[in-house]
Amino acid sequence: MTKVIEGLYYSESHEYVKVAGNVGYIGITDYAQHALGTIVYVDMPDVDDDVEMDEDFGAIESVKAASDLKSPVSGKVLEVNEALEDDPGLLNKDAFENWIIKVELTDTSELKDLMDAKAYEEFCAE
Protein backbone atom coordinates (compact mmCIF):
# COMPACT_ATOMS: atom_id res chain seq x y z
CA MET A 1 0.00 0.00 0.00
CA THR A 2 2.84 2.39 0.80
CA LYS A 3 5.20 3.60 -1.87
CA VAL A 4 8.97 3.11 -1.96
CA ILE A 5 11.16 4.75 -4.60
CA GLU A 6 14.25 3.18 -6.15
CA GLY A 7 17.54 5.04 -5.90
CA LEU A 8 16.93 6.73 -2.54
CA TYR A 9 18.63 5.92 0.75
CA TYR A 10 16.42 5.09 3.74
CA SER A 11 16.81 5.19 7.53
CA GLU A 12 15.17 2.98 10.14
CA SER A 13 13.37 6.06 11.49
CA HIS A 14 11.64 6.42 8.09
CA GLU A 15 13.49 9.36 6.60
CA TYR A 16 14.96 9.25 3.12
CA VAL A 17 17.78 11.08 1.41
CA LYS A 18 17.89 11.58 -2.32
CA VAL A 19 21.47 12.25 -3.40
CA ALA A 20 22.59 14.42 -6.33
CA GLY A 21 26.36 14.91 -6.28
CA ASN A 22 27.21 16.19 -2.83
CA VAL A 23 23.70 17.53 -2.23
CA GLY A 24 21.06 15.53 -0.32
CA TYR A 25 17.31 16.10 -0.24
CA ILE A 26 15.93 14.82 3.09
CA GLY A 27 12.33 14.01 3.81
CA ILE A 28 10.01 11.44 5.35
CA THR A 29 8.85 8.33 3.55
CA ASP A 30 5.37 7.50 2.35
CA TYR A 31 5.21 4.87 5.10
CA ALA A 32 5.92 7.59 7.69
CA GLN A 33 3.30 10.03 6.40
CA HIS A 34 0.73 7.27 6.37
CA ALA A 35 1.54 6.22 9.93
CA LEU A 36 1.45 9.82 11.19
CA GLY A 37 -1.96 10.66 9.76
CA THR A 38 -2.92 14.24 8.98
CA ILE A 39 0.23 16.40 9.20
CA VAL A 40 -0.37 19.95 10.40
CA TYR A 41 3.04 21.44 11.19
CA VAL A 42 6.68 20.94 10.25
CA ASP A 43 9.34 22.37 12.53
CA MET A 44 12.42 22.91 10.34
CA PRO A 45 15.99 24.07 11.05
CA ASP A 46 17.51 27.30 9.73
CA VAL A 47 19.66 27.58 6.64
CA ASP A 48 23.37 27.11 7.53
CA ASP A 49 22.53 24.93 10.57
CA ASP A 50 24.60 21.78 10.80
CA VAL A 51 22.75 18.47 10.97
CA GLU A 52 24.28 15.22 12.18
CA MET A 53 23.50 11.67 11.16
CA ASP A 54 20.92 10.13 13.56
CA GLU A 55 20.43 13.45 15.37
CA ASP A 56 17.18 15.45 15.53
CA PHE A 57 16.92 18.27 13.02
CA GLY A 58 13.27 19.19 13.55
CA ALA A 59 9.85 17.73 14.19
CA ILE A 60 6.66 16.80 12.43
CA GLU A 61 3.34 17.39 14.07
CA SER A 62 0.35 15.37 13.04
CA VAL A 63 -2.97 16.34 14.60
CA LYS A 64 -2.41 13.63 17.18
CA ALA A 65 1.29 13.69 17.99
CA ALA A 66 4.70 15.27 17.56
CA SER A 67 7.50 13.15 16.08
CA ASP A 68 11.16 14.07 15.92
CA LEU A 69 12.87 14.21 12.55
CA LYS A 70 16.23 12.46 12.53
CA SER A 71 18.73 13.25 9.83
CA PRO A 72 19.85 10.21 7.84
CA VAL A 73 23.14 11.97 6.98
CA SER A 74 25.43 14.74 8.25
CA GLY A 75 25.64 18.04 6.47
CA LYS A 76 24.95 21.75 6.32
CA VAL A 77 21.43 23.00 5.57
CA LEU A 78 21.36 24.75 2.18
CA GLU A 79 17.62 25.26 1.95
CA VAL A 80 14.39 24.41 3.77
CA ASN A 81 11.19 23.64 1.89
CA GLU A 82 9.21 26.79 2.66
CA ALA A 83 6.11 25.44 0.91
CA LEU A 84 5.65 23.17 3.92
CA GLU A 85 5.26 26.17 6.21
CA ASP A 86 2.06 27.16 4.42
CA ASP A 87 0.86 23.68 3.56
CA PRO A 88 2.30 20.89 5.74
CA GLY A 89 -0.35 18.59 4.26
CA LEU A 90 1.82 18.38 1.12
CA LEU A 91 3.67 15.62 2.97
CA ASN A 92 0.47 13.57 3.10
CA LYS A 93 -0.15 14.19 -0.59
CA ASP A 94 3.33 13.13 -1.75
CA ALA A 95 6.08 12.63 0.81
CA PHE A 96 8.77 11.89 -1.79
CA GLU A 97 7.97 14.88 -3.98
CA ASN A 98 8.06 17.24 -1.00
CA TRP A 99 11.50 17.05 0.60
CA ILE A 100 11.94 18.90 3.91
CA ILE A 101 15.55 20.12 3.85
CA LYS A 102 18.32 20.24 1.28
CA VAL A 103 21.81 19.70 2.71
CA GLU A 104 25.39 19.73 1.57
CA LEU A 105 26.70 16.27 2.51
CA THR A 106 29.83 16.30 4.63
CA ASP A 107 30.49 12.56 4.58
CA THR A 108 29.15 10.51 1.67
CA SER A 109 30.53 7.33 3.27
CA GLU A 110 27.55 7.53 5.69
CA LEU A 111 25.27 6.47 2.84
CA LYS A 112 26.48 2.89 3.07
CA ASP A 113 24.88 2.66 6.54
CA LEU A 114 21.43 3.39 5.06
CA MET A 115 19.03 0.98 3.38
CA ASP A 116 18.25 0.80 -0.32
CA ALA A 117 14.64 0.64 -1.56
CA LYS A 118 14.44 -3.14 -1.41
CA ALA A 119 15.89 -3.39 2.09
CA TYR A 120 13.61 -0.60 3.30
CA GLU A 121 10.54 -2.25 1.82
CA GLU A 122 11.40 -5.43 3.71
CA PHE A 123 12.09 -3.40 6.86
CA CYS A 124 8.59 -1.85 6.67
CA ALA A 125 6.97 -5.23 6.07
CA GLU A 126 8.42 -6.68 9.30
Add this chain to the structure above:
Amino acid sequence: MTNKRTCLYDKHVALGALITPFAGFDMPIQYTGIIEEHNAVRENCGVFDVSHMGEVLVSGHDADRFINHIFTNDVTGLPAGKVLYGMLCYPDGGVVDDTCICKLDDQLYLMTINASNIDKDVAWIEQNAEGFDVVIEHKSDAYGQLAIQGPEAEKTIEEVLGLACKDLKFYEVKCIGDVIISRTGYTGEDGFEVYGTPEYIVKAWDKLIAAGVTPCGLGCRDTLRFEVGLPLYGDELSDKITPVMAGLSMFVKFDKEEFIGKEALLRQKTEGVTQRLRGIELDENAIPRHGYKVLKDGKEVGEVTTGYHLISADKSCAVALVDASIQMGDRLEIQIRKKTFPGTVVKKKFYEKHYKKNN
Protein backbone atom coordinates in the same frame (compact mmCIF):
# COMPACT_ATOMS: atom_id res chain seq x y z
CA MET B 1 -0.68 -9.70 24.13
CA THR B 2 -2.92 -9.09 21.16
CA ASN B 3 -5.38 -6.23 21.22
CA LYS B 4 -9.11 -6.70 21.27
CA ARG B 5 -11.16 -5.74 18.24
CA THR B 6 -14.66 -4.31 18.10
CA CYS B 7 -17.40 -5.86 15.97
CA LEU B 8 -16.61 -3.24 13.30
CA TYR B 9 -12.87 -3.91 12.97
CA ASP B 10 -13.14 -5.49 9.49
CA LYS B 11 -15.24 -2.51 8.32
CA HIS B 12 -12.53 -0.09 9.45
CA VAL B 13 -9.84 -2.05 7.60
CA ALA B 14 -12.00 -2.17 4.47
CA LEU B 15 -12.41 1.62 4.63
CA GLY B 16 -8.62 2.01 4.75
CA ALA B 17 -8.51 3.38 8.29
CA LEU B 18 -5.26 4.12 10.07
CA ILE B 19 -5.48 1.66 12.96
CA THR B 20 -3.69 2.25 16.27
CA PRO B 21 -3.78 0.48 19.63
CA PHE B 22 -5.98 2.37 22.07
CA ALA B 23 -6.98 1.15 25.55
CA GLY B 24 -6.28 -2.46 24.63
CA PHE B 25 -8.22 -2.29 21.34
CA ASP B 26 -7.09 -1.88 17.74
CA MET B 27 -9.08 1.25 16.89
CA PRO B 28 -9.40 3.54 13.85
CA ILE B 29 -7.65 6.88 14.41
CA GLN B 30 -8.73 8.30 11.07
CA TYR B 31 -10.16 7.18 7.73
CA THR B 32 -9.52 9.96 5.19
CA GLY B 33 -8.19 12.62 7.55
CA ILE B 34 -8.84 14.06 11.00
CA ILE B 35 -9.66 17.55 9.74
CA GLU B 36 -12.31 16.41 7.24
CA GLU B 37 -13.86 14.07 9.79
CA HIS B 38 -13.88 16.76 12.48
CA ASN B 39 -15.58 19.22 10.12
CA ALA B 40 -18.16 16.62 9.09
CA VAL B 41 -19.32 16.44 12.72
CA ARG B 42 -19.37 20.22 13.19
CA GLU B 43 -21.21 20.86 9.93
CA ASN B 44 -23.17 17.73 9.03
CA CYS B 45 -23.02 14.25 10.57
CA GLY B 46 -20.37 11.70 11.44
CA VAL B 47 -20.44 8.20 12.90
CA PHE B 48 -17.91 6.82 15.40
CA ASP B 49 -17.39 3.22 16.43
CA VAL B 50 -17.23 3.50 20.21
CA SER B 51 -17.86 -0.19 20.84
CA HIS B 52 -14.67 -0.31 22.88
CA MET B 53 -16.44 1.61 25.66
CA GLY B 54 -17.57 -0.56 28.56
CA GLU B 55 -21.12 -1.09 29.81
CA VAL B 56 -22.26 -2.13 33.26
CA LEU B 57 -25.88 -2.74 34.24
CA VAL B 58 -26.89 -2.10 37.84
CA SER B 59 -30.30 -3.29 39.01
CA GLY B 60 -32.06 -4.35 42.16
CA HIS B 61 -33.88 -3.03 45.17
CA ASP B 62 -30.99 -0.81 46.32
CA ALA B 63 -29.95 0.38 42.84
CA ASP B 64 -30.68 4.09 43.52
CA ARG B 65 -28.93 4.06 46.87
CA PHE B 66 -25.94 2.14 45.48
CA ILE B 67 -25.47 4.47 42.47
CA ASN B 68 -25.63 7.44 44.82
CA HIS B 69 -22.97 5.79 47.01
CA ILE B 70 -20.40 5.34 44.23
CA PHE B 71 -21.33 8.27 41.92
CA THR B 72 -20.75 12.00 42.51
CA ASN B 73 -23.97 13.14 40.81
CA ASP B 74 -27.40 12.51 42.35
CA VAL B 75 -30.03 10.09 41.00
CA THR B 76 -32.54 10.81 43.80
CA GLY B 77 -35.93 11.29 42.16
CA LEU B 78 -34.47 10.93 38.67
CA PRO B 79 -37.19 9.73 36.27
CA ALA B 80 -36.57 6.75 33.98
CA GLY B 81 -35.36 7.98 30.59
CA LYS B 82 -32.83 10.50 31.96
CA VAL B 83 -29.04 10.44 31.75
CA LEU B 84 -26.58 11.94 34.24
CA TYR B 85 -22.84 12.58 33.90
CA GLY B 86 -20.54 12.31 36.89
CA MET B 87 -17.57 10.52 38.39
CA LEU B 88 -16.73 7.48 40.45
CA CYS B 89 -14.22 8.67 43.06
CA TYR B 90 -11.80 7.14 45.53
CA PRO B 91 -12.09 8.14 49.20
CA ASP B 92 -9.30 10.73 48.63
CA GLY B 93 -11.32 12.40 45.84
CA GLY B 94 -9.16 11.03 43.00
CA VAL B 95 -11.19 9.74 40.06
CA VAL B 96 -11.70 6.04 39.29
CA ASP B 97 -13.52 6.99 36.08
CA ASP B 98 -16.02 9.43 34.64
CA THR B 99 -19.25 7.96 33.37
CA CYS B 100 -22.68 8.61 31.91
CA ILE B 101 -25.41 6.77 33.76
CA CYS B 102 -28.67 6.08 31.92
CA LYS B 103 -31.73 5.38 34.01
CA LEU B 104 -33.46 2.83 31.79
CA ASP B 105 -36.22 1.93 34.22
CA ASP B 106 -37.00 1.95 37.92
CA GLN B 107 -34.10 0.21 39.65
CA LEU B 108 -32.22 -0.29 36.36
CA TYR B 109 -29.17 1.73 35.35
CA LEU B 110 -26.74 1.47 32.44
CA MET B 111 -23.27 2.87 33.17
CA THR B 112 -20.97 3.60 30.25
CA ILE B 113 -17.31 3.52 31.23
CA ASN B 114 -13.99 4.23 29.54
CA ALA B 115 -12.39 1.33 27.67
CA SER B 116 -9.06 1.91 29.40
CA ASN B 117 -10.72 1.52 32.80
CA ILE B 118 -13.09 -1.42 32.29
CA ASP B 119 -11.36 -3.99 34.53
CA LYS B 120 -10.55 -1.44 37.23
CA ASP B 121 -14.09 -0.02 37.23
CA VAL B 122 -15.86 -3.36 37.35
CA ALA B 123 -13.68 -4.44 40.28
CA TRP B 124 -14.32 -1.11 42.03
CA ILE B 125 -18.08 -1.28 41.53
CA GLU B 126 -18.25 -4.87 42.74
CA GLN B 127 -16.07 -4.35 45.80
CA ASN B 128 -18.19 -1.42 46.94
CA ALA B 129 -21.50 -3.25 46.51
CA GLU B 130 -21.25 -5.16 49.75
CA GLY B 131 -24.33 -4.60 51.88
CA PHE B 132 -26.41 -3.36 48.93
CA ASP B 133 -29.18 -5.45 47.38
CA VAL B 134 -28.01 -4.97 43.77
CA VAL B 135 -27.12 -7.08 40.75
CA ILE B 136 -24.08 -5.91 38.78
CA GLU B 137 -23.73 -7.22 35.23
CA HIS B 138 -20.66 -6.51 33.12
CA LYS B 139 -22.05 -6.26 29.56
CA SER B 140 -19.16 -4.75 27.54
CA ASP B 141 -18.96 -7.72 25.17
CA ALA B 142 -22.73 -7.89 24.69
CA TYR B 143 -23.07 -4.32 23.41
CA GLY B 144 -21.63 -2.52 20.43
CA GLN B 145 -21.96 1.26 20.41
CA LEU B 146 -22.13 3.95 17.74
CA ALA B 147 -21.91 7.69 18.35
CA ILE B 148 -23.79 9.55 15.61
CA GLN B 149 -22.94 13.21 15.98
CA GLY B 150 -23.57 16.51 14.26
CA PRO B 151 -26.40 18.89 13.34
CA GLU B 152 -27.86 16.35 10.88
CA ALA B 153 -27.68 13.41 13.33
CA GLU B 154 -31.38 13.44 14.26
CA LYS B 155 -32.57 13.42 10.64
CA THR B 156 -30.01 10.76 9.69
CA ILE B 157 -31.02 8.39 12.49
CA GLU B 158 -34.73 8.77 11.75
CA GLU B 159 -34.32 8.31 8.00
CA VAL B 160 -31.45 5.85 7.70
CA LEU B 161 -31.85 3.74 10.83
CA GLY B 162 -35.60 4.19 11.22
CA LEU B 163 -35.21 4.93 14.94
CA ALA B 164 -37.56 7.60 16.27
CA CYS B 165 -35.33 9.96 18.23
CA LYS B 166 -36.86 13.41 17.65
CA ASP B 167 -38.71 13.17 20.93
CA LEU B 168 -35.53 12.71 22.97
CA LYS B 169 -34.30 15.82 24.71
CA PHE B 170 -30.66 16.48 25.60
CA TYR B 171 -29.48 13.81 28.08
CA GLU B 172 -32.53 11.60 27.64
CA VAL B 173 -32.50 7.91 26.78
CA LYS B 174 -34.98 5.30 25.60
CA CYS B 175 -35.12 1.65 24.54
CA ILE B 176 -36.48 0.66 21.14
CA GLY B 177 -36.65 -3.14 21.17
CA ASP B 178 -33.17 -4.19 22.29
CA VAL B 179 -31.60 -0.98 21.00
CA ILE B 180 -30.80 1.79 23.49
CA ILE B 181 -30.53 5.35 22.20
CA SER B 182 -29.55 8.48 24.13
CA ARG B 183 -29.20 12.12 23.09
CA THR B 184 -25.64 12.38 24.37
CA GLY B 185 -22.15 12.61 22.95
CA TYR B 186 -18.59 13.78 23.27
CA THR B 187 -18.28 16.34 20.50
CA GLY B 188 -20.09 19.51 21.61
CA GLU B 189 -22.63 19.03 18.80
CA ASP B 190 -26.14 17.65 18.87
CA GLY B 191 -25.95 13.89 18.58
CA PHE B 192 -26.87 10.45 19.79
CA GLU B 193 -25.29 7.31 21.13
CA VAL B 194 -26.79 3.98 20.06
CA TYR B 195 -26.18 0.72 21.90
CA GLY B 196 -27.12 -2.63 20.44
CA THR B 197 -26.02 -6.19 19.86
CA PRO B 198 -22.86 -6.48 17.75
CA GLU B 199 -25.04 -7.83 14.89
CA TYR B 200 -27.30 -4.78 15.05
CA ILE B 201 -24.36 -2.37 15.27
CA VAL B 202 -22.69 -3.86 12.17
CA LYS B 203 -25.95 -3.54 10.20
CA ALA B 204 -26.51 0.02 11.40
CA TRP B 205 -22.93 0.99 10.50
CA ASP B 206 -23.32 -0.40 6.97
CA LYS B 207 -26.56 1.52 6.45
CA LEU B 208 -25.04 4.78 7.70
CA ILE B 209 -21.92 4.45 5.54
CA ALA B 210 -24.04 3.52 2.50
CA ALA B 211 -26.13 6.66 3.13
CA GLY B 212 -22.98 8.79 2.96
CA VAL B 213 -22.47 9.49 6.66
CA THR B 214 -18.79 10.27 7.31
CA PRO B 215 -16.94 7.55 9.27
CA CYS B 216 -14.99 9.31 12.03
CA GLY B 217 -11.99 7.98 13.94
CA LEU B 218 -10.81 8.50 17.48
CA GLY B 219 -8.47 11.26 16.26
CA CYS B 220 -11.27 13.73 15.66
CA ARG B 221 -13.16 12.44 18.69
CA ASP B 222 -10.31 13.93 20.73
CA THR B 223 -10.09 17.23 18.81
CA LEU B 224 -13.87 17.70 18.97
CA ARG B 225 -14.15 17.06 22.71
CA PHE B 226 -11.10 19.19 23.46
CA GLU B 227 -12.39 22.28 21.63
CA VAL B 228 -15.54 22.42 23.76
CA GLY B 229 -13.74 21.76 27.05
CA LEU B 230 -14.86 18.18 27.71
CA PRO B 231 -12.43 16.20 29.87
CA LEU B 232 -10.74 12.91 28.92
CA TYR B 233 -9.93 10.45 31.69
CA GLY B 234 -6.15 10.08 31.86
CA ASP B 235 -5.63 13.69 30.72
CA GLU B 236 -8.01 16.01 32.59
CA LEU B 237 -9.25 13.53 35.23
CA SER B 238 -7.24 10.84 37.00
CA ASP B 239 -6.57 9.32 40.38
CA LYS B 240 -4.52 12.52 41.00
CA ILE B 241 -6.86 15.06 39.34
CA THR B 242 -10.13 15.36 41.25
CA PRO B 243 -13.38 16.82 39.85
CA VAL B 244 -12.81 19.93 42.00
CA MET B 245 -9.32 20.44 40.54
CA ALA B 246 -10.79 19.88 37.06
CA GLY B 247 -13.45 22.56 37.58
CA LEU B 248 -16.23 19.95 37.41
CA SER B 249 -17.78 20.53 40.86
CA MET B 250 -21.18 21.04 39.21
CA PHE B 251 -21.27 17.25 38.76
CA VAL B 252 -20.53 16.65 42.45
CA LYS B 253 -23.61 16.90 44.66
CA PHE B 254 -22.32 17.85 48.09
CA ASP B 255 -25.83 17.99 49.53
CA LYS B 256 -26.12 14.19 49.20
CA GLU B 257 -25.91 12.46 52.56
CA GLU B 258 -22.89 10.42 51.55
CA PHE B 259 -20.84 9.17 48.58
CA ILE B 260 -17.32 7.82 48.26
CA GLY B 261 -14.93 10.77 48.24
CA LYS B 262 -17.36 13.30 49.70
CA GLU B 263 -15.23 14.40 52.69
CA ALA B 264 -12.06 14.85 50.62
CA LEU B 265 -13.82 16.70 47.80
CA LEU B 266 -15.72 18.93 50.23
CA ARG B 267 -12.43 19.84 51.90
CA GLN B 268 -10.96 20.78 48.51
CA LYS B 269 -14.06 22.78 47.69
CA THR B 270 -14.06 24.75 50.95
CA GLU B 271 -10.34 24.99 51.73
CA GLY B 272 -9.11 25.26 48.15
CA VAL B 273 -6.84 23.13 45.98
CA THR B 274 -3.11 23.42 45.26
CA GLN B 275 -3.47 22.87 41.52
CA ARG B 276 -6.29 23.25 39.04
CA LEU B 277 -6.97 22.95 35.35
CA ARG B 278 -6.83 26.12 33.26
CA GLY B 279 -7.19 26.90 29.60
CA ILE B 280 -4.32 28.61 27.77
CA GLU B 281 -4.49 30.30 24.37
CA LEU B 282 -1.11 30.80 22.71
CA ASP B 283 -0.24 34.04 20.90
CA GLU B 284 1.03 32.21 17.83
CA ASN B 285 0.61 28.84 16.20
CA ALA B 286 2.37 25.93 17.88
CA ILE B 287 1.07 22.67 19.25
CA PRO B 288 1.28 22.06 22.99
CA ARG B 289 1.16 18.36 23.87
CA HIS B 290 0.36 16.33 26.97
CA GLY B 291 3.24 16.62 29.45
CA TYR B 292 4.83 19.81 28.06
CA LYS B 293 5.90 22.21 30.80
CA VAL B 294 4.04 25.42 31.65
CA LEU B 295 6.11 28.36 32.93
CA LYS B 296 5.37 31.74 34.52
CA ASP B 297 8.18 34.26 34.42
CA GLY B 298 10.54 31.39 33.61
CA LYS B 299 9.47 29.31 36.62
CA GLU B 300 7.67 26.00 36.17
CA VAL B 301 4.03 26.18 37.32
CA GLY B 302 2.46 23.13 35.71
CA GLU B 303 2.01 20.76 32.80
CA VAL B 304 -0.17 20.52 29.71
CA THR B 305 -2.90 17.83 29.88
CA THR B 306 -4.14 18.22 26.27
CA GLY B 307 -3.33 20.70 23.51
CA TYR B 308 -4.07 21.21 19.84
CA HIS B 309 -4.08 23.70 17.08
CA LEU B 310 -7.88 23.96 16.90
CA ILE B 311 -9.60 22.73 13.77
CA SER B 312 -12.79 24.80 14.24
CA ALA B 313 -10.88 28.07 14.83
CA ASP B 314 -7.41 29.25 13.89
CA LYS B 315 -5.76 29.22 17.31
CA SER B 316 -3.49 27.02 19.39
CA CYS B 317 -4.82 26.10 22.82
CA ALA B 318 -4.02 23.89 25.77
CA VAL B 319 -5.57 22.72 28.99
CA ALA B 320 -2.96 22.52 31.73
CA LEU B 321 -2.79 21.50 35.37
CA VAL B 322 -1.21 24.54 37.03
CA ASP B 323 -0.64 26.03 40.47
CA ALA B 324 -3.86 27.34 41.99
CA SER B 325 -2.28 30.83 42.17
CA ILE B 326 -2.60 31.13 38.37
CA GLN B 327 -5.59 33.34 37.49
CA MET B 328 -7.63 34.08 34.38
CA GLY B 329 -5.81 36.58 32.20
CA ASP B 330 -2.34 35.67 33.54
CA ARG B 331 0.48 35.44 31.03
CA LEU B 332 2.24 32.07 30.85
CA GLU B 333 4.62 30.27 28.51
CA ILE B 334 4.57 26.69 27.26
CA GLN B 335 7.85 24.92 26.54
CA ILE B 336 7.64 23.24 23.13
CA ARG B 337 10.88 21.42 22.32
CA LYS B 338 13.64 24.06 22.52
CA LYS B 339 11.41 27.17 22.46
CA THR B 340 8.87 28.74 24.78
CA PHE B 341 5.59 30.11 23.41
CA PRO B 342 3.71 32.81 25.37
CA GLY B 343 -0.03 32.70 25.92
CA THR B 344 -2.88 33.87 28.12
CA VAL B 345 -5.01 32.00 30.66
CA VAL B 346 -8.56 31.71 29.30
CA LYS B 347 -11.66 29.55 29.82
CA LYS B 348 -11.23 25.87 28.98
CA LYS B 349 -14.09 26.04 26.50
CA PHE B 350 -12.35 27.23 23.32
CA TYR B 351 -15.33 26.75 21.02
CA GLU B 352 -19.09 27.04 21.73
CA LYS B 353 -21.14 23.89 22.13
CA HIS B 354 -24.17 23.46 19.89
CA TYR B 355 -26.38 21.17 21.90
CA LYS B 356 -30.07 20.96 21.07
CA LYS B 357 -31.49 21.73 24.48
CA ASN B 358 -34.91 23.18 23.77
CA ASN B 359 -36.62 20.82 21.36
